[in-house]
Amino acid sequence: MSDSILDVAIIGAGVSGVYSGWRLLTQGVSRTVTIFEASDRVGGRLLSVTAPGVPACAKAELGGMRILPAVQPRIKQLLEELNQGVSPEQRIETYDFPVDDPANIAFLRGIHLRLEDFTSRPDRVPYHLSFLEHGQSPGNIVVNAIEQLVPGITHTNLNEYQRREMARNASFAGKPLYEQGFWQVLVRVISGEAYHLALDAGGYQSTLNNWNAADAIPWYLSDFGINPDYKGFKKGFQQVPLTLAQRFQEAGGELKLNTHVTGFEWKDGVAEVHFKDAPSVRARTLVLAMPRRALDLITGGSPMLQAPEVSQLVQSVTPQPLFKLFTTYTAPWWLPAGVEKGRTTTDLPVRQTYYWPDSSGQPVKNGSAMLMASYDDGLNIGFWDSFRPKRGLGWRREAQGIARPEVFKGRRERQGLADEVDPEWLKHHAPQAMVAEVQRQLGVIHGLSYVPDVEEAAFMDWGDDPFGGGWNSWNIGVKSWEVSERIIQPVDGVSVYICGEAYSDAQGWVEGALQTADRMLLKLGLIPSVKEGLKSPH
Known part of the structure; x- marks a missing residue:
């Protein structure tokens, strides 16, 4: 083990890791920062x-x-910042x-449909829908159900923070939404056939699964419900973390690939980080920019993560294959x-x-x-x-x-x-x-x-280690707005931080990785890239 002590060690070269490293070296005081990545590449779940x-x-x-720039301000602003003053070849465009195009196919229960058939030829849809559901698109059925669960939440004049606030404060059938599953409440307001239509025609199983309804509802509206306007990347989405990693290194940071962390200990105000095939290092601040499964993999060698209060925070989400x-x-x-x-x-x-x-x-x-x-x-x-x-x-x-x-x-x-x-x-x-x-x-x-x-x-x-899933979803009964704040620094007075998509308001999105990184950086004295909206209930 080297006698030198890093100011900051970051574990994970996904978006939250390289973004955090870059911000730490380009804002505030001078620091020594090293990013350790177990694989041979930068990008995490961007490939x-x-x-x-x-x-x-x-x-x-x-x-x-x-991405969804209209409802994801952090990634939108980050792209603008990374594109300032660069050559056309370096721009992230x-x-x-x-x-979904009206001519697209939906092949359901052995019947070939076009998307436009759901509204223009509803008698061809092979599901026994109620008269209120007949003639609606699968997405509209879910959005209308959400409006019944949380009246007013689908109004187009609301922003993301307001929708989350409404869902987290809402109750359905006398019980808080966060204590109920999304599937569980949907089938109370739509028919079972309508639920299966939405599940089959929507293309995803996990999004309508039984995860925390208070988080699933605003999440669904952002992704599918309120006129989503998606943007792809001309040179690939991985260009974003690769550019961040380059800026990080240009600012004096060190990036070590193929460096597999096995655990860490906190001793006398310093984190001692252990690796599979490399000497241990010490750092005054440790940032675990890792998803739920990756944290599980190092828990055996990390006494802090084994503590019941920390373990409970880590296990508040479920990886989705x-x-x-x-x-x-x-x-x-x-x-x-x-x-x-x-x-x-x-x-x-x-x-x-x-x-x-x-x-x-x-x-x-x-x-x-x-x-x-x-x-x-x-x-x-x-x-x-x-x-x-x-x-x-x-x-x-x-x-x-x-x-x-x-x-x-x-x-x-x-x-x-x-x-x-x-x-x-x-x-x-x-x-x-x-x-x-x-x-x-x-x-x-x-x-x-x-x-x-x-x-x-x-x-x-993406279900394989170290990711465990393509994204993570909040468990039923979890007050995500409390956990997402507490897990950033799970032990008071100890400079060990956790960030990444898993514990965010935008799970499954780069926006969530940036949100939790900004919250972590705020604790280290850096100004967030985007001001948080309405405060969540506590």
């Missing part, structure tokens, strides 16, 4: 890779893929990210099915398919093209267990010796041209059997008897 052979397509987003599979083709074969942009949803296990745009957000109509062939979450991913490696192994000891399924090797790799492929793409081989089954389901949902062979494929499961 943008170049798909081989599809030059017209935007980068494949194996991780997070979009966005495009309008297509999601999620994976993505990208496939490329010699042509956009889906055009004859009448779709060219946005996504198709289905109740088949493939769940969501996105027609991947070019870097300006426009559909690819000629030449090589790409799909996010499956975007799957929650319980749905259980279908794929026999097609893919066992879920959740990651760094666990039991991963040793387990047979791995045959992987799909793309055309270039088969031809010995792997050196022409983005190395990051090659790290994420998709299982051969999984690609074949996805192909079969793609033919069914598009009504086509023939689907061309896959050229290249990449797969990322």
Whole structure:
């Protein structure tokens, strides 16, 4: 162990980690700051890779893929700040990210629908809806249900903070919303068939699952309910943390990749941080910029995290499993099915398919093209267990010796041209059997008897260690507004801090990572990038 003591050690080079490091070195007093990252890359759950052979397509987003600038002020302001005074090549530029188009397909209960059919041809919808639900889109059914649960919350003149305030103060059927699950309250105001329609046609299982209703309601309205305007990234979302890491290093910070933390101890006002294959370091301040599962993995070597009051805070959220599979083709074969942009949803296990745009957000109509062939979450991913490696192994000891399924090797790799492929793409081989089954389901949902062979494929499961899930959701019964403040510095008087998307108001979004980082930095004397809105109840 070195005798020198760092001012700040940050564990994790995801967005919250590199953002915190950059702010610490460019605001306030002079500090020595080092970021330690277990993997060989910067970005956390942002992973943008170049798909081989599809030059017209935007980068494949194996991780997070979009933002909502209208309701996410921190990421909006951060992009403006990072773009100041830089060359055109260094700018972080966005495009309008297509999601739902009237011509998009919803293949539900064996019936092919267009999205416009929900309102224009409701008799074709194969669900036994009530007369009030008949003729509404699945999203509108949920939004109208939310208005019944919290009257007034869907008014368009409200901001995000006001909606959260309303939901956190609200009760339903005589019980506070935070003590109830989202699924639990939805089925009190809509039919069971309407709930299943929203679940099936919405494409996600975890968002309508039984997580804390007081948090789920404003979260749902932000993401799906109040005219969402998504933006994607022309050079990939990972450009954001990569730029932050570069600025951090230019400001004098040190970034150490492949440095696997195993735990820490707090002794005499200093954190002693231990690593798997490197000497321990000491720091006056320790920032754990880590999701719930990553914190679990170091708890055995961290007495502070084992304390019941801290453990309770850490366990107040649940990681939600999620994976993505990208496939490329010699042509956009889906055009004859009448779709060219946005996504198709289905109740088949493939769940969501996105027609991947070019870097300006426009559909690819000629030449090589790409799909996010499956975007799957929650319980749905259980279908794929026999097609893919066992879920959740990651760094666990039991991963040793387990047979791995045959992987799909793309055309270039088969031809010995792997050196022409983005190395990051090659790290994420998709299982051969999984690609074949996805192909079969793609033919069914598009009504086509023939689907061309896959050229290249990449797969990322965020349920594996150290992430544990693609995002985290607040547990039922948790007062998130209290936990999110307390977990920032879980032990009074001890300079150990926790930040990241998991314990934020915007779970699953980079905005949440920035929010908790700003709250942590405020405790270290830095002014937040965006002023918080209305105070939450206490």
